[in-house]
Amino acid sequence: MICDVCKKKKASVHLTEIVDGKMAEMHICEDCARERSVQMEQQFGLADLLAGLSDFGKQIKTEDKVKLQCANCGLGYDDFRKFGRLGCSECYNAFRTHLASLLKKIHGSNQHLGKHPVGRVTPPSAAAKKEAKAVKEAKEDSLQELKNQLQQAVLSERFEQAAILRDKIRILEKKEKAV
Amino acid sequence: MTIDELINHTGEWLKGTGPQSHIVMSSRVRLARNVERIPFPAKASKKELVEIIKIAKEAFDASEYFKDAMFLKINEMDTLDQQFLIERHLMSHDHAATSEGRAILVSKEEVLSIMVNEEDHLRIQVMQSGSQLAETWKIINMIDDILSNKIPYAYDASWGYLTACPTNTGTGIRGSVMLHLPALVMTKQINKVLEAIAKLSFTSRGFYGEGTQATGNFFQISNQVSLGHSEEDVLQNMNGLVGQIVEQEEQARQALLLQNRSILEDKICRSHGILKNAHIISSQETVDLLSMVRLGIDVGVIKDIKKQTINELFIMIQPAHLQKLERKKLNTLERDVKRASVIRSKLGL
Numbered sequence: 001m002i003c004d005v006c007k008k009k010k011a012s013v014h015l016t017e018i019v020d021g022k023m024a025e026m027h028i029c030e031d032c033a034r035e036r037s038v039q040m041e042q043q044f045g046l047a048d049l050l051a052g053l054s055d056f057g058k059q060i061k062t063e064d065k066v067k068l069q070c071a072n073c074g075l076g077y078d079d080f081r082k083f084g085r086l087g088c089s090e091c092y093n094a095f096r097t098h099l100a101s102l103l104k105k106i107h108g109s110n111q112h113l114g115k116h117p118v119g120r121v122t123p124p125s126a127a128a129k130k131e132a133k134a135v136k137e138a139k140e141d142s143l144q145e146l147k148n149q150l151q152q153a154v155l156s157e158r159f160e161q162a163a164i165l166r167d168k169i170r171i172l173e174k175k176e177k178a179v
Numbered sequence: 180m181t182i183d184e185l186i187n188h189t190g191e192w193l194k195g196t197g198p199q200s201h202i203v204m205s206s207r208v209r210l211a212r213n214v215e216r217i218p219f220p221a222k223a224s225k226k227e228l229v230e231i232i233k234i235a236k237e238a239f240d241a242s243e244y245f246k247d248a249m250f251l252k253i254n255e256m257d258t259l260d261q262q263f264l265i266e267r268h269l270m271s272h273d274h275a276a277t278s279e280g281r282a283i284l285v286s287k288e289e290v291l292s293i294m295v296n297e298e299d300h301l302r303i304q305v306m307q308s309g310s311q312l313a314e315t316w317k318i319i320n321m322i323d324d325i326l327s328n329k330i331p332y333a334y335d336a337s338w339g340y341l342t343a344c345p346t347n348t349g350t351g352i353r354g355s356v357m358l359h360l361p362a363l364v365m366t367k368q369i370n371k372v373l374e375a376i377a378k379l380s381f382t383s384r385g386f387y388g389e390g391t392q393a394t395g396n397f398f399q400i401s402n403q404v405s406l407g408h409s410e411e412d413v414l415q416n417m418n419g420l421v422g423q424i425v426e427q428e429e430q431a432r433q434a435l436l437l438q439n440r441s442i443l444e445d446k447i448c449r450s451h452g453i454l455k456n457a458h459i460i461s462s463q464e465t466v467d468l469l470s471m472v473r474l475g476i477d478v479g480v481i482k483d484i485k486k487q488t489i490n491e492l493f494i495m496i497q498p499a500h501l502q503k504l505e506r507k508k509l510n511t512l513e514r515d516v517k518r519a520s521v522i523r524s525k526l527g528l
Binding site for chain 1: 298
């Protein structure tokens, strides 16, 4: 079988793609496959990655979706999830709780330790302290902890354990709803 | 100053000077900055983009520091000039692609460039020759302070500088170092090095920017994390990593010289020979050969060529540069002919 892409070399990689519900088969050679995998990595861009990170294991309630919008620029939280880009500086306030955990996931920290604009001091302000505390509490919160474990399980492909964790989370979430 | 004047000299960062310049081509630091409340460029209206350009321009005009710099609106430049700035590492592809409401400031020696309305309102970049992240930071930190006096930056006490993409939030800093690692490539150790880099939360990419394949044995290494560490710490960590890679490359070069000296000399001198004599040459072939000649200079096999000449050629042999030199549009074959002639005249001196 000849490679579908370069039509020269022997096809040794066989791909099945599903695009818009239609299945297509491809047979390509190793070189073209390597090129393709680079392209695919690029297509699976940052936005997807961020969107995936930002709400992992979280079911956004429909009313939340409607509510969460930046009053300054009009960007909705679901837009952010889709494109991975914020609309303006005020979005950071509008989506503050969601972003706190996202930033932590990206950077391993959500406390700025760098410079500040001239004339503006960064005291460990009351707001910052409060936030740090809130984040700490959220982490200790067992539901959050379970979700973190779930994420770890999925990432390391321990799917059986992931299923157990998922069920535990569902039960806890039901309980919370009832309260 | 105009763009056409740039063609007659090359950027400060290509001088081939500075610490460890036998392996470290250049150091670059960029900062992402935004104006409070006004939507980030992708979300901004035309009016708001114009407003940002006005704010930036006023800040530039208010300081002596930017006196000799040129300020250009992207949509007032032709595509060849846009491409020319991209090839000189002063501007990104994205910035040229969405030219409406975009501008750029470039300093005389090309040490500084500021893209206005790229992904963020301001993308400030400073480049230096050799391994000089700390020095580069000093310069850009000062420029940032000057601008922050005039521009109401979007800043949050806990999260630092607020950026369009959350991967830049915090310091908004990205340090990059361009490394020339031919011996690690030849001794097939490069993948190990790149894997280690990835593990340490740094990324690597090729000489000609984002999304490009590493060509000419150049690898650009950047930090990924921008929140939770001070700027100095981020750059110091990088510096440590760079130092280790430099050491590895040095060892690999020594090993090649000891074990395969004649093979290495042959490769270097053949590359030099082709470059001096070719009349038609592609950019890929050029870059690979230039890489060998650069190595030849660094290990003392080639003695009569300055490293700066080779560094400059990496920039000069790109399509927009060749066309600016020739002052007309060239097709692929014409470019390959012009490229060979530029190289011959540069190396013939």
